[in-house]
Amino acid sequence: MIDNSLVTAVEEAVRRAAAAEIMPRYQQLAAHEVLEKAGPYDLVTVADRGAEEHLAAALTRLLPGSVVVGEEAVHADPTAYEAIRGTAPVWIVDPVDGTRQFVRGEPEFCTLVALAVEGELLASWTYAPALDEMAVAVRGRGALLNGKPLRSGSPAPGSPLRVAISHPDYTTPEQKQALLRLSVDGVEPRPCGSAGLEYLAVARGELESVAFSWELAWDHAAGLLLVEEAGGTDRTRTGERYRITGDNALPFTAARDTATAERIRGLLAQD
Numbered sequence: 001m002i003d004n005s006l007v008t009a010v011e012e013a014v015r016r017a018a019a020a021e022i023m024p025r026y027q028q029l030a031a032h033e034v035l036e037k038a039g040p041y042d043l044v045t046v047a048d049r050g051a052e053e054h055l056a057a058a059l060t061r062l063l064p065g066s067v068v069v070g071e072e073a074v075h076a077d078p079t080a081y082e083a084i085r086g087t088a089p090v091w092i093v094d095p096v097d098g099t100r101q102f103v104r105g106e107p108e109f110c111t112l113v114a115l116a117v118e119g120e121l122l123a124s125w126t127y128a129p130a131l132d133e134m135a136v137a138v139r140g141r142g143a144l145l146n147g148k149p150l151r152s153g154s155p156a157p158g159s160p161l162r163v164a165i166s167h168p169d170y171t172t173p174e175q176k177q178a179l180l181r182l183s184v185d186g187v188e189p190r191p192c193g194s195a196g197l198e199y200l201a202v203a204r205g206e207l208e209s210v211a212f213s214w215e216l217a218w219d220h221a222a223g224l225l226l227v228e229e230a231g232g233t234d235r236t237r238t239g240e241r242y243r244i245t246g247d248n249a250l251p252f253t254a255a256r257d258t259a260t261a262e263r264i265r266g267l268l269a270q271d
Contacts, residue, residue: 002115002123002138006062010125011136013058014111018129021050022096026130027105034103045103048072051095051111059091059113066115068093071218084217085245089117092244094218098194107131110196114221119245124222126196135200135226143203143229152230152256153205161260164192164201166213166251175213178237178251178268182211187267199223202256203230209255209264217244227254235265 025047034045049072056068067083070093074081083090091113096102098109107130114124126135135150137143143150155161165179182189192198192210196219201207203226212220221244224234234242234254242252251268255261 007123007136007138009062010059010113010115010123011127011134013055013062014113014125014127015129015134017051017054017058017095018111018127021054022047022102022111023129026102029103045096045099047102048096048099052093055091055093055095055111055113059093063089063091063115065089066091069217070095071216074218084116085119087118089115091115092217092221094196094222097196097219101194108193108197110194110200112196112218112222114217114225116221116244119243121221121225121244124225126200126222126226128197128200133200135203137222137226137229139225139229141229143226145200145204150203150226150230151205152203152227152232154257155208155260160186160188161208161263163187163189163209163211163253163264164198164207165189165211167191171213171251175251178270179211179213181267181270182264184267187264195219196223199227199254202232202254203227205256207256208260209253211251211253211264211268213251215242215246215248215250215252217246220244224254227256232256233258233261235261237265237268239265239269 052070052072066089068091094112102109110128123138135145236249236252238249253264
């Protein structure tokens with residue numbers, strides 16, 4: 001299913017969607033083009049909606065019989081999320097990851113696309129148009145950033161573990177307590193920005209780990225495969241791998257290497 005021509009065609013489709021729907025509105029949004037969904041930290045813009053519609057049409061043309069699970073479509077119809085658990089190939093789309101940054105006119109936002117079949121991630125695309133960065137991962141074939149191999153490596157011995165963590169507004173009291181356990185010697189937690197770009201930072205070895213308390217697949221699918229194919233791994237709080245189909249023990253972590261993932265998971269799991 002995943003041949004080089006499809007990988008290239010999806011990359012081109014992502015770039016076209018960003019060029020048509022996102023970048024013309026970058027630093028040009030009017031007040032009426034920004035809306036709150038569930039509060040001030042959950043925004044949607046005309047660019048999000050336009051890019052998702054553009055991608056949904058393009059991706060299903062590229063792979064007949066496939067379906068799309070997109071953030072904005074699921075917001076309109078929550079039952080659409082169930083397609084992730086179906087048998088048809090599914091495109092998991094976050095049209096603008098880091099919408100708050102996009103609204104503020106900052107460049108740290110991206111478009112995320114992943115392809116999965118029956119719960120297994122097969123390929124992903126992470127595109128930051130304002131930064132001119134395209135990261136592509138294909139299961140078993142590695143990860144590339146702007147066409148060059150991407151390797152996460154391991155932290156230098158004795159160096160602090162830098163961890164991007166969930167915003168408190170997205171945590172339950174129990175999850176918040178778990179994340180607070182990362183505030184120990186040798187670990188440097190900070191609030192996360194765009195989830196997709198935090199995963200990219202892990203994959204390129206600029207960040208040791210991420211720790212998230214929500215599991216909606218459009219935020220994580222592309223980045224998790226990117227980290228894995230760059231040499232990293234992920235763990236839920238109870239030690240299993242993250243499942244895009246849900247029911248994960250939260251918070252979970254993705255990290256540059258197995259030792260770091262286990263270190264962060266152990267802290268999250270402490271009673």
